[in-house]
Amino acid sequence: MNGCFDLKNCRLCARRCGVDRYETNGFCHCGPRPMVATVCVHKGEEPVLSGSKGVCNVFFAHCNLQCVYCQNIDISQNNARVHCHCNSLEQVVDRIKEVLQNSENVLGFVSPSHFAHLIPTIVDMLHSQGLKPIVVYNTNAYDSVEVLRALEAYVDVYLPDFKYCSPLLSKRYSKAADYFQKASLAIKEMYRQKGSTLITTDDGIAQSGLIIRHLMLPGCTADSMDVLQWIAENLSTNVHISLMSQYFPLDKPLPDSLNRFLSDDEYNRVVDYFYNLGFHRGWIQDLDRQQSYKPDFGHKEAFER
Ligand code: SF4
Numbered sequence: 610m611n612g613c614f615d616l617k618n619c620r621l622c623a624r625r626c627g628v629d630r631y632e633t634n635g636f637c638h639c640g641p642r643p644m645v646a647t648v649c650v651h652k653g654e655e656p657v658l659s660g661s662k663g664v665c666n667v668f669f670a671h672c673n674l675q676c677v678y679c680q681n682i683d684i685s686q687n688n689a690r691v692h693c694h695c696n697s698l699e700q701v702v703d704r705i706k707e708v709l710q711n712s713e714n715v716l717g718f719v720s721p722s723h724f725a726h727l728i729p730t731i732v733d734m735l736h737s738q739g740l741k742p743i744v745v746y747n748t749n750a751y752d753s754v755e756v757l758r759a760l761e762a763y764v765d766v767y768l769p770d771f772k773y774c775s776p777l778l779s780k781r782y783s784k785a786a787d788y789f790q791k792a793s794l795a796i797k798e799m800y801r802q803k804g805s806t807l808i809t810t811d812d813g814i815a816q817s818g819l820i821i822r823h824l825m826l827p828g829c830t831a832d833s834m835d836v837l838q839w840i841a842e843n844l845s846t847n848v849h850i851s852l853m854s855q856y857f858p859l860d861k862p863l864p865d866s867l868n869r870f871l872s873d874d875e876y877n878r879v880v881d882y883f884y885n886l887g888f889h890r891g892w893i894q895d896l897d898r899q900q901s902y903k904p905d906f907g908h909k910e911a912f913e914r
Pocket residue numbers: 619620621622623624625626627628630634635636637638639673722723724
């Protein structure tokens with residue numbers, strides 16, 4: 610087993626708790642067993658991933674960040690009991706096989722950082738049964754560089770959400786003051802592996818590459834611009850960017866401006882900056898799509914409604 614996957618001294622994600630997950634809880638409150646909230650087809654990812662049939666997404670329970678505004682709050686909270694449909698690797702693989710056949714043969718691991726050690730085993734089990742999906746690592750980017758290196762042979766498309774530059778924002782909103790420090794290293798490693806070229810199939814489905822997401826938050830326009838500027842200066846303006854406007858305020862008290870939607874002015878300023886920096890590849894969500902991505906994890910097929 611690769612040393613960076615050792616759960617007895619867990620440093621699986623950038624949080625680097627160093628706990629023995631067989632005995633106690635780290636930040637993510639996850640033991641050694643898989644905790645998969647649901648496996649379902651999701652048609653709301655970027656068109657180059659979703660195609661017409663969608664992605665077979667594996668949604669892990671809990672998270673190594675705890676964003677106050679989390680859009681997947683039903684499954685991401687570490688202090689809540691999340692009902693998991695799959696609790697063993699065999700169950701996970703069986704469910705993936707069932708769902709994958711209704712997708713574009715794209716397998717997405719969503720918020721996988723705290724269960725990254727499972728990915729090689731799951732992919733090997735699928736390969737041994739003749740299934741070769743395109744594997745997407747859909748992450749908040751608070752990842753370990755060592756783990757990403759260990760996943761190099763298993764991940765086809767990296768899909769990190771680059772959330773913040775500001776340590777004040779990342780501490781206040783996601784309990785990770787060092788988010789930028791860690792995420793920027795992780796994304797540099799993803800870029801080292803994949804570069805700027807997004808390779809696609811004849812049908813236009815991504816086969817290999819890097820797509821960097823950024824969720825624009827209300828009241829955080831300057832930080833969104835800083836994130837884009839960092840990518841332009843440290844990676845390339847040829848990288849595929851997915852600029853997301855889908856933020857919706859949860860039905861609970863939230864700090865600062867997070868209790869409202871993104872304004873037209875905020876949206877336009879970030880989009881203008883994106884073009885002014887020279888980015889020219891990727892996707893920009895319209896503002897009027899803000900509600901369309903809200904998942905209902907109580908629904909059996911959370912995104913197929
Ligand atoms: S996966 Fe991350 S948050 Fe969870 S115990 Fe390991 S280092 Fe801590």
